[in-house]
Amino acid sequence: MSSVAAYYNGKAVLITGATGFMGKVLMEKLLCSSPNVKTVYILVRPKAGQSMQERVANMLQCKVFDRVREDYPNFQEKIKPINAELIQPNLAISPEDSEELLSQVNIVFHCAATIRFDEPLKRALQLNVLGTQRLIELARQMQKLEAFIHISTAYANCNQKHIDEIIYPPPVEPKKLFGLVEWMDESIIEDITPKLIGEWPNTYAYTKALTEYLLQQEKANLNIAIIRPSIVGASWHEPFPGWIDNFNGTSGIMIAAGKGILRTMIANNDAVADLIPVDVVINLTLVAGWYTAVHRPKNMMVYNCTTGGINPFSWGEMEYHVLSTFKRNPLEQVYRTPCAQLTSNYLINRYWIAVSHKAPALIYDLYLRLTGRKPRMMKILDRLHKNLMLLEYFTTQSWEWSSDNMNMLMGQLSPEDKKLYNFDIRQLHWSEYIENYCLGAKKYLLNEDMSGIPAAKQHLRKLRNIRYVFNTTLLVIIWRIFIARSQMARNIWYFVDQANFKAITEALCTGHSGICPILMCKSTD
Numbered sequence: 001m002s003s004v005a006a007y008y009n010g011k012a013v014l015i016t017g018a019t020g021f022m023g024k025v026l027m028e029k030l031l032c033s034s035p036n037v038k039t040v041y042i043l044v045r046p047k048a049g050q051s052m053q054e055r056v057a058n059m060l061q062c063k064v065f066d067r068v069r070e071d072y073p074n075f076q077e078k079i080k081p082i083n084a085e086l087i088q089p090n091l092a093i094s095p096e097d098s099e100e101l102l103s104q105v106n107i108v109f110h111c112a113a114t115i116r117f118d119e120p121l122k123r124a125l126q127l128n129v130l131g132t133q134r135l136i137e138l139a140r141q142m143q144k145l146e147a148f149i150h151i152s153t154a155y156a157n158c159n160q161k162h163i164d165e166i167i168y169p170p171p172v173e174p175k176k177l178f179g180l181v182e183w184m185d186e187s188i189i190e191d192i193t194p195k196l197i198g199e200w201p202n203t204y205a206y207t208k209a210l211t212e213y214l215l216q217q218e219k220a221n222l223n224i225a226i227i228r229p230s231i232v233g234a235s236w237h238e239p240f241p242g243w244i245d246n247f248n249g250t251s252g253i254m255i256a257a258g259k260g261i262l263r264t265m266i267a268n269n270d271a272v273a274d275l276i277p278v279d280v281v282i283n284l285t286l287v288a289g290w291y292t293a294v295h296r297p298k299n300m301m302v303y304n305c306t307t308g309g310i311n312p313f314s315w316g317e318m319e320y321h322v323l324s325t326f327k328r329n330p331l332e333q334v335y336r337t338p339c340a341q342l343t344s345n346y347l348i349n350r351y352w353i354a355v356s357h358k359a360p361a362l363i364y365d366l367y368l369r370l371t372g373r374k375p376r377m378m379k380i381l382d383r384l385h386k387n388l389m390l391l392e393y394f395t396t397q398s399w400e401w402s403s404d405n406m407n408m409l410m411g412q413l414s415p416e417d418k419k420l421y422n423f424d425i426r427q428l429h430w431s432e433y434i435e436n437y438c439l440g441a442k443k444y445l446l447n448e449d450m451s452g453i454p455a456a457k458q459h460l461r462k463l464r465n466i467r468y469v470f471n472t473t474l475l476v477i478i479w480r481i482f483i484a485r486s487q488m489a490r491n492i493w494y495f496v497d498q499a500n501f502k503a504i505t506e507a508l509c510t511g512h513s514g515i516c517p518i519l520m521c522k523s524t525d
C-alpha cells in the first residue's frame, strides 16, 4: 500500500479554497487516493445569491468529480462544508463548527486567495495576508494538527532572478500594513500602492510574498510547509487530461488566440513559459503534507514547483503548439483564422494592434450595427488588451527556481507512491500536453463538443474565402486609386500589361497544333 495514501486514511483534512480550480483537484485526488479519509472539511462562503449548501451541491456535480463518483459513489458523505469568510474576524465560523474543527482536524491545506492581479491592495491584504493569519490562529488551537500546507506562488519573489527555496524578507513588515488597512481610506491606499509594492508587478504577488514572511514569523511550533507553483495549467493526466475550469493565466489567452481574436502580444519568444499542470502541483502538495506530518522537518520547508529548470518550454514554442492545435481542431464560430505572433518589440506590437486587432474589430462592429445587432468586438479587445498588459511582466522575462526540495521529496517516495502521486515533470511531453490543454479549454471551458469540429473547419474555410475576396478587392481598389493619381504607376501598369499579353499569346501559340487559337495563325516558333 502507498505510504502517502495510507497516511491520509482516517485523517480529518481541512481545505480552504476548495471551490477554486486547485482546491477541487486537491479534494478529488484526496478522496480518490485515500477513500478512507475520515472527513474533508471545506471552508465555503455563500456567493452570488447562492447559499453555501447550494454552492457545494453544484460543485460536486462538476465533471472533475466523475472519476471519484464512479469509484466511490458515496464520496459526498466524507465532505463537510463549513460556512466561512476569510476576511471576517474568526473567519466567520460559528462556535459549534469552530469547536469541531479544533478537536478534529489533522492537516490543513490553505489554497484560498484572491489571484487577481488588479485586486486593490486593501482587499488583497485582507484576504491573502490577514486571512492567512486568522487561519494560523485557528490552526494553533487545533489539538490534533500534524501539518499546515500553504499554497503560495513561484512569483511571490519575482523581484529576484534566481529564487531559492527560502523565505525572502519583504520590504515592509506585514503587521505594519495591517494597521494601515484598518484605518486608512481606500482611495489613499490606492494612491500609495505603486510605492508600497515597489519592485513587485501587482498586489497579488506582493501580498503572497508578505504571507510567506508572516508564516515564518507566526510558525511557532506549527509544522508548516509552503508550495510555490508557477503558472498552473490544465491537468496532465488526472482526473483526465486537459481538465481546466477558469480563464486565468494562459487559458484565456489561448482561447483568444484560438478564436482568432488575439493576433499579437508582447512576449519574448525565447523566455521560459513556466507552466505546470494542476495535477502535478496537487500530487506534490499531498506528498508534502505527508512528509511534513510524518518527518516533521525542523525548518519550514519551501517547495518550488516549477518546470523551467527541469523540462524547459518557451513562449515561442507555446505559440507554435497552441496555433497548430487550434488549426487542426478549430473552436466553433471563430472570428478569424487563428494566427498570432509574439513580439518583444513594442512598436511592432502597436502596429499590429492597430492593423490586425482594431481595424477588423471596427469593421466587424460596423457590420453588427448595420445588421441591427449590438457591437461588441471593440469591448472584447479592450478587455483582452488590459489582460495582456497585466501578463506582460511574466511573458517577457525568465526566472530560475531551485528545485532541490522537490527532488528530495521524490527521493522519499516508494515506486508505488511515485506512480500514484506522480510529479516527475521530466516525463512531460509539451506538444501532447498543450494539445490536450487546448482541447480541454474547448470542451470544459467553452462547452464545445468534439463532434462539431467538421462544421468548425467548414466555418474556417468560409472565413478563408472571405479573406481572399476581401484582400483581392482591397488590392484592386488601392491599385486603381494609385493608377489614377500617378503617371509612374500607369507606366508600370502599361509595361506589366504588355508583358503579360505577350507571355499569354506566346504560351497559347505553342500549343500542339502549332496554331494560335486566338490569332488563328501558324506559330512561328
Ligand SMILES: CCCCCCCCCCCCCCCCCC(=O)SCCNC(=O)CCNC(=O)[C@H](O)C(C)(C)COP(=O)(O)OP(=O)(O)OC[C@H]1O[C@@H](n2cnc3c(N)ncnc32)[C@H](O)[C@@H]1OP(=O)(O)O
Residues within 6 Å of the ligand: 115, 116, 117, 118, 153, 154, 155, 229, 230, 231, 232, 247, 248, 249, 250, 251, 252, 253, 254, 255, 256, 257, 318, 319, 322, 323, 340, 341, 383, 386, 387, 390, 391, 394, 395
Ligand atoms: C498564440 C498563443 C500564445 C499563448 C500564450 C499565452 C500567454 C499567457 C501568459 C500568461 C502568463 C501568466 C502569468 C501568471 C503568473 C502568475 C501565476 C500565479 O501565481 S497567479 C494565478 C493566476 N492568476 C491570474 O492569472 C489572474 C490574472 N487575471 C486577472 O487578474 C483578471 O482576470 C484580469 C484583471 C486580467 C481581467 O479581469 P476582468 O476583465 O475583470 O475579467 P475577469 O477575469 O473578471 O473575467 C470576467 C468574465 O469573463 C470570463 N472570461 C475571461 N476570459 C475569457 C475568455 N478568454 N473567453 C471567454 N470568457 C472569458 C470570466 O470567466 C468571467 O466570467 P464570469 O465569472 O463573470 O462568468
Ligand SMILES: NC(=O)C1=CN([C@@H]2O[C@H](COP(=O)(O)OP(=O)(O)OC[C@H]3O[C@@H](n4cnc5c(N)ncnc54)[C@H](OP(=O)(O)O)[C@@H]3O)[C@@H](O)[C@H]2O)C=CC1
Residues within 6 Å of the ligand: 016, 017, 018, 019, 020, 021, 022, 023, 043, 044, 045, 047, 084, 085, 086, 087, 110, 111, 112, 113, 114, 115, 127, 151, 152, 153, 154, 228, 229, 230, 231, 232, 233, 246, 248, 249
Ligand atoms: N492558478 C494559478 O495559476 C496559480 C495559483 N496559485 C495559488 O494557488 C491557490 C489556488 O489558486 P486557484 O485555485 O487557481 O484560485 P481560484 O481563484 O480558482 O480559487 C480561489 C479560492 O479561494 C476562495 N476564496 C477567495 N476569497 C475568499 C474569501 N474571502 N473567503 C473564503 N474563500 C475565499 C475562493 O472561493 P469562492 O469560490 O467563494 O470565490 C476559491 O475557492 C491560490 O493560493 C493561488 O495563489 C499559485 C500559483 C499559480
